[in-house]
Amino acid sequence: MSTDISRDAGTAPVTPPSPAARSRRTPAKAAGAVLVLLICASLPLWAFPDDYSVGILMQIAIYAGYGLSWHLLAGYTGQYAFGHAAFFGAGAYVMAIFSYHTGLSPWLGLGLAAIGAAVVGLLVGLIALRVSGLFFGLITFGTALMLGVAANQLVGLTGGAAGLSLPLHLGDAGMMQFDTQVPLYEITLVIVAGYLLLTWALLRSRLGLLFRSVRDDPVAADASGVNIRGVRLGALCLSAAMAGLIGAIYAQSLLFIDPESAFGLTQSVNAIFTAIIGGMGSLFGPVLGAAVFVLLREVGMTISDGDGVYSVLFYSTVVFVFIMVAPKGLVGIGRRLFGLVRRDAGKRE
Amino acid sequence: MNLLLETLLNGLLIGGVYGIFSVGFALQFGTLRIINFTHGDFVMLAMFLGFFAVSQYGWNPFAVIPVAMVLFGLVGAVFFTTVFNRLKEEPHEIQLIATITLSAIITAGTQGLFGQDARSLDTITEIFQLGGVHLGVWKVIGLGISLLLAGGLWLLLTRSGIGRDIRASVDDAVAARLQGINTRRAYLVAFSLGALLAGAAGATLITFYPVTPSVGANLLVLAFAAVLVGGAGSLPGAFLGGLILAVVQQVTATYQSPALQNAYVFLLFLFILVVKPAGLFGRLARVD
Amino acid sequence: MRVPRTAMKAMLAVATTAAVALTAACGGRSDSADASGDSDIPIALVYPTSGVWKTQGENSLRGAQLAINDINAAGGVLGGRKLVAKVADAGNDPQTAASAARQLLQRDKVAGLLGAYLSSYTLTVSTVAERAGVADVTQSFSDELVTRGYKNTFKTTPTAKAFSTSVFDYLVGMYEAAGKKPPSAAILASDDASGQQQYAAAVEAAPKANFDVVLKVQYPANITDTNALVNRIAAAKPEILLLNGPDLAEIQIVKAIRARGIDVPVVGLGGAGVTTQAFVDSLGAGVDGVLATVPFNGDITPRAADVAKRYNAQHSGTFMPAESGTAYVGAWLIAKAIDKAGSADAKKVADALRTLNISDGPAELYPGGAVRFNATGLNESAYPLMIQYQGGKPVTVWPEKDAKAKPKL
Structure with a gap:
């Protein structure tokens, strides 16, 4: 048997529409996207002003950004990171260590977090991209494990298992702390909007074409002179930086980070969950997936009377049934419905 | 000197069982090309079965093993027909999330039923002395059982028609189908065999290793690493991979720190990947 | 036709779920109890009642609930108003x-x-x-809780550091009293948050107390195979074993070394x-002789003994765990502060606690017999007790002034 398990990894889940069709719908889509984002941004003002609900919105925004970062890598270059928390956690820890030990503004830490995570991505890539497929997945998984052990053992730097608890500066915007959670939520939304824009622009650029060519037919891409390793490495670093930035926001929103919430298995699975529930290969899939994921988790907590175990049981079962019924995710369902409408309309014309 | 000997022997003794469930994982992955994230949970469930059968109903631990094999083989067949056979045709990300959620369901369900507490049998502390070296009685028995199972599996795969079909499918599914091999039947048998081995491994493991509902994730990672260290696609490689990882774990725990066990497993994995990307026995142990 | 119908169904299911979620998230506020007025006064109990720490979380919850029952039976607070527990799973x-606490504080004005x-x-x-200006009365050990400059964190138990240093002071005293010199020690601690702090403090304190440390190891809190640890203990031949960790790991280790x-x-x-x-249950008679430092023990005063007796009767245990005792005290402290503040307003209660x-x-349940918080929120008068299992029950054996029996070494 051949050990090249990459050959059948990452087949295109959704065939993109033809370029002409895409460009025709672009202005309407962009307007829709901006509208949706504005509505999301204003939610705390009219719909959910209370602290708890803003906390939920905050979680959705964080997981949307996190899911987008995983999806950029998996959905467009076919590299499945099982241990995406390696990058998320690296960003969270860079941020926390920086602001804890220097006392400087976390605004600076944000940039460092993205860079730090990108460096982790680079190191992983240099080893992992010699191979692909499962090996890549397992190497990211192992990296998350190793970083978790490091965060646990380097007590002087990371606080060990107890984690780092960041000092409170309530209402000090310079220290990225506010009287309510709303400003941080809006900041996170801006980041998510940035990720959407970035992904969208990337897909329309030559680089996006390279991404897909590497995913769909590495052999042909190689033959036509594409630097496959370079493209994969670039995508990995970008995705890692995105995850790292969101990880830093996560740490700042909690003012706390510990090895388990940064690098734990659950955190890695969360990225996969959000991206796949939404539907692979679609721009907004991870955002939708994040909303469904966080809400399911909260519903689970509510109906199970606050028992975390039954909450996991609940949302895992819902997702599993959903996956077996609708493997293309929420966006896939939407596409099928609208696709059907459009076809019917076509017939009538 | 005794400490070193004890450490190495213990690694080998535990490694036999690691090897068995790693082979089960390799069988399923080799044929279906699906990473079965529930494999570790199957082992965990078999451990619970063994625990309750022995501690509550007074069964002999030996008697549990064949029962677990039959039971989990059947459960495997049911899982294959209802879930995995369908997943085979789906894209990778769907396979991934389906088996991950299934694993989460099994783990959380078990936690809900039995709680998070670790349970262990009294056999865990039975030890004997041999020339100043202390060894667990049931660890020695466990290695014996593992070798027997590995031998039986080898016979099945090399001497029977279905075994040859499975090996052909592991080698190259398309070619096997072209040669008129009933790949669906081969898949079904291979998947059930994998589950059966998980059952056997779990029922054996519980005699010297405590069980918690979340132990499955640890075991899955070990099986995964064992397969890639040994060489993807090589069943003997997976068995040897399991042995090696267990020895690495024991040596690390004794001479470094138990907290670094899995970190060293991963370092070994990285090292082998850089030196020999096909895995240690990727070529050497090719079954043909 | 099949595809769109399933798709529609799935979409409906998701929409329903989302709707339920939002209702659940926003609802339940209007009808809840309020701290102003004449109604019951809610206090928040946030403990891990699922997951790895379930047992300890539930013990804490039981202790706090017993206290609330006692407080209400004794006439409640503010001249007859009753306390009511609002529970969230951490x-x-x-x-x-954090999310559970936020939700609870949002829903109930505790x-x-x-x-x-x-x-x-x-x-x-x-x-x-x-952030919410609500007092957190906590029994957690971590030193960091009182070094962050928080105004509303009140730590009723001694610090992790105090636990690790006092263990050696106490042991020296106990060995001296028995006419023996300090033994050679092995220090084993789990690598979770409290374990790491205990470990660091113990490794630092042991040589100062003239203990010869022959082995020091940190092990993962979820360890399953203790074989390597036991081999190392056997090779190092310590005269005493200092052990920290979750019960499951400690049961394995103690059973294995005894075997x-x-x-x-x-x-x-x-x-x-x-x-x-x-x-205690797992080791049976083998538990006798095991020593431990704790912030609370059910035999220290008649009042503690009375509480422990009722606790055991309710939960059919053989003793009242320390976390139940400290949670019991915590609930009483909030009640005392409410009465002192003359109000159930969270900010005034926090002021009163300060x-x-x-x-x-409730102070009679703690060694030292007093509770007052310093500027960092630490209850300075608390100190650890050394207990020893004798006849299957934990008995206070040190310091000498609190001892109920002589330690058996």
């Missing part, structure tokens, strides 16, 4: 703990909060409480696993 990670047992959960829960014929005294560092019912100074009532 779950399995710090984020869930007078104060108790929780969240595990230090890393308390660190995030106390941040939520700090190996290693019969040295075992001392639980910072209480932890050796002070759980599971440890200047609280009592030496009767």
